[in-house]
Amino acid sequence: MILLPVCSILSSLFVFVTGRKLPEPEVKIEVLHKPLMCYRKSKYGDMLLVHYKGFLESNGTMFHSSREHGDKNPVWFTLGLREVLKGWDKGLQNMCTGERRKVTIPPSLAYGKEGKGKIPPSSTVIFDIELMDLKNGPRSHEFFQEMDLNDDWKLSKEEVKEYLKKEFEKHGYPPNDTHHEAMVEDIFKNEDEDKDGFISTREFVFQHDEL
Ligand SMILES: [Ca+2]
Ligand SMILES: [Ca+2]
Numbered sequence: 329m330i331l332l333p334v335c336s337i338l339s340s341l342f343v344f345v346t347g348r349k350l351p352e353p354e355v356k357i358e359v360l361h362k363p364l365m366c367y368r369k370s371k372y373g374d375m376l377l378v379h380y381k382g383f384l385e386s387n388g389t390m391f392h393s394s395r396e397h398g399d400k401n402p403v404w405f406t407l408g409l410r411e412v413l414k415g416w417d418k419g420l421q422n423m424c425t426g427e428r429r430k431v432t433i434p435p436s437l438a439y440g441k442e443g444k445g446k447i448p449p450s451s452t453v454i455f456d457i458e459l460m461d462l463k464n465g466p467r468s469h470e471f472f473q474e475m476d477l478n479d480d481w482k483l484s485k486e487e488v489k490e491y492l493k494k495e496f497e498k499h500g501y502p503p504n505d506t507h508h509e510a511m512v513e514d515i516f517k518n519e520d521e522d523k524d525g526f527i528s529t530r531e532f533v534f535q536h537d538e539l
Contacts, residue, residue: 355419356432360456366424370462372408376420377461379403385432385452391445401500402460413438420457428458472532482526488512 370376379402381393394403405411407420415433423429435441435450443449464470475483475491492508519527 354434355415355437357419358430358432359427360430361426361428361458363424363426366427368424368462370407370421370423370459372417372421373465373468374407375404375463375465376407376423376459377402377404378420378457378459380455380457383454383456384447385454386448389446391447391453399500404499406465415453416455416457419455420459423459423462425459425462428456431455431457472529482528483532484526485512485516488515488527 379394381395382391383389384391394400405416408417410417413433415431415437418437419429419431419433432452432454434452438453439447439451441450443451447453472483473479475487477487477490489508489512492511493503496503496508516525516527519531521531522528
C-alpha cells in the first residue's frame with residue numbers, strides 16, 4: 329500500500345540500500361512539469377516527499393489524492409526499498425524537486441491480479457506525482473553524521489532517540505517517549521551486532537540479514 333505510517337518509514341531508515349536486480353522496466357513516465365533549477369536527482373536510497381493522485385486507467389476514476397484524503401499531507405518514503413508500489417520505485421528515479429510526473433503502472437508493478445480496496449483486480453493505474461522534497465536516505469555517511477550528535481563515530485540510544493523525536497515532530501506527530509524508546513530498542517536489537525550499546529559506523533553501514 330502506498331500510504332505508510334511514519335513509524336514504518338522511520339524503521340526503514342535502517343534498511344540498507346543495495347542495488348537490487350529488478351525486472352525490465354514497464355512503467356511509462358511522462359514529465360508534466362520540470363523545474364528550471366535541478367541541483368540533484370532522486371536515486372535509490374533517497375527519501376522522497378511526494379503529493380500524489382492515483383487513477384484507474386480503465387475509467388479514469390481517482391482512487392486517492394494525498395491533498396484531499398487522509399491527513400492531506402505529502403508522504404515520505406525511501407526510493408527503491410519496496411516501501412511503495414514497485415512501479416513507484418521504478419517510476420520516480422532521476423526526479424528533481426518540484427518535478428511532476430504522470431506514471432502509468434501495469435498491474436504486475438501495482439496492485440496485482442488481486443487488486444486492493446477500491447482497485448479492481450488486474451488494474452493498470454496512473455499516478456500524478458509531484459516531488460516536494462528530497463533528502464539523503466538511510467545508510468549514507470551524511471545521515472550517520474547527522475545522527476551522531478557528539479561526533480564520536482558511534483550512535484548511542486539517546487542519539488537515535490533524539491533523531492526519532494525530531495523526525496516525528498517534523499512530520500507533525502506529537503512526541504511519544506514510550507513509543508520512541510520501543511523503536512530504539514527494536515533498532516538496537518537488529519543493528520547493534522556486538523551488543524555494546526552503540527551502533528558503530530561499521531554496524532550502520534553493513535547490512536546483517538540480507539547480504
Ligand atoms: Ca555518538
Ligand atoms: Ca555496537
